[in-house]
Amino acid sequence: MPLFYIFNHGRLLVQHTGDSYNIYSGMECPAFIQCCEPHLFEQTPHTACYVCYTEEEHLPDGYEWVDLRATYYQLPSHIYRQAGKAAEILYFNTHHRYCGICGGSMEWHTPISKRCADCGEEVWPQLSTAIIVLVQRGDEALLVKAKSFRRDFYGLVAGFVETGESLEECVRREVREETGLEITDIRYFGSQPWPYPMGLMVGFHANYVSGDITLADGELREAAFFTRDNLPTIPEKLSMARMLIDDWVGESRS
Template identity: 45%
Template sequence: MTTAAFVRAYPPSSKPPGEEAIWFLYRGQEMLVELGAGGVSPPRGGDAMIADLSARGAPLYLGRFNGVPCMAVDMDEAAPIPADLRAMGLRALFGKVPADLYSIAGYAFEMLYWQRSSSFCAFCGGPAAPSLNEWSKRCERCGHIAYPRVSPCVIVLIHDGDRVLLSHKPGWGPMHSVIAGFVEPGESLEECLAREALEEVGLEVDDIRYFGSQPWPYPHQLMVGFFARYRGGEIRIDTNELDAADWFHVDNLPQIPGPLSIARQLLDTWTASRRPEKGRG
């Protein structure tokens, strides 16, 4: 999920004082948004927008969206919410905020999370200070440099003719999805895919094909999507991860994830390849 209209900025770039901006205001896990006739969106305005918001630290200048500065602000979780704004969780905003702005909102959340969690060195515990020309922090004691964390995660649609393998986790309700898992040290994306398929559902796969990727800011994943063809094995779920998994026919799919997720994009693309008429509209 990317947008060519967003141009990133890096230290020491900053927003010119007084210029109107799009404000990504986070109060803990929630973002403050406007509810208008045009839908849900982050507020826009000048620097007065944050004058009374009890910000923790200086706002982060992230870049420009269609030429408008984008600013991320970490608010005190006890700060009152302005009457004209509403606090909503980032997950709850999925599908409500336009995709391009949601992508920037996720970026803002990841950067603020990194700012909060990187004040001290992971090696020696010394204080870490922001670098002057990139998004990083350098330990003032041992010199270790830390960068914003990104955790790669493989997500794979396993298919067998007109059947697709879908799994279910406790708490998902009626929704099913494709399988996914984090990449481990010393492991390629393809090796991770094969391991997760075997560990989570007991299946072997081949014909692995890359689909695309999507940042997933909960809090710092990068989802890397693939298709893989079923090669063999009987479904045997890892009950520490799943409570069900089964084959579903293309014409009889259960409830699946929302349209902005890469899981849904994988499923829609596969469905259209099996039933072209389903991919239209």
């Protein structure tokens, strides 16, 4: 049965039966959704996956709008991941209505690309790549509080990769710019799609070499080294920051 990832202002339509949550599946968009133009963004041997957008607020019993980030805790993990892809496809669609070369109309060409109806220019979704790094000094880790954090917790040094830069160069630069510290032994940890709105997070471990913490570029509110038995409030489970910290602490992710 086809799956429908239906969004409304950054929220995803979820269906619940008892404690079990899932997204809508059916032969077409549900009748209570108006003005919806489903786009087929993924076709597997098992199912077809559609994404669409609606302004509809009212939902029947058994359905609700849930912030995409919060669905991490409710939906099966593969559905959460696919919902992230659907959100990115939707973002791509709304941000590429017109051709950047000639101003013509962009139309879907493949499930994940659009093409200009006039000049033929084809575009694909572009990810913003960001690094995130856990810096170790002996048995301590560098945790930081960024001014941009929405809640009160400590995370890790992170930042967007700049054009012309390697991931390792970005890691070194971000740590230096944000904290004034020099690091070495940068080790790849893992990566994670980050559909808020359109990112790829790449996680690293690294070791401290020298320097005293100075919050130079104004992005951080606080930064300090913490031991495992003296951790402050840390990020929630869905984030790469938390996976790096959990890995360091030696706990497996639940």
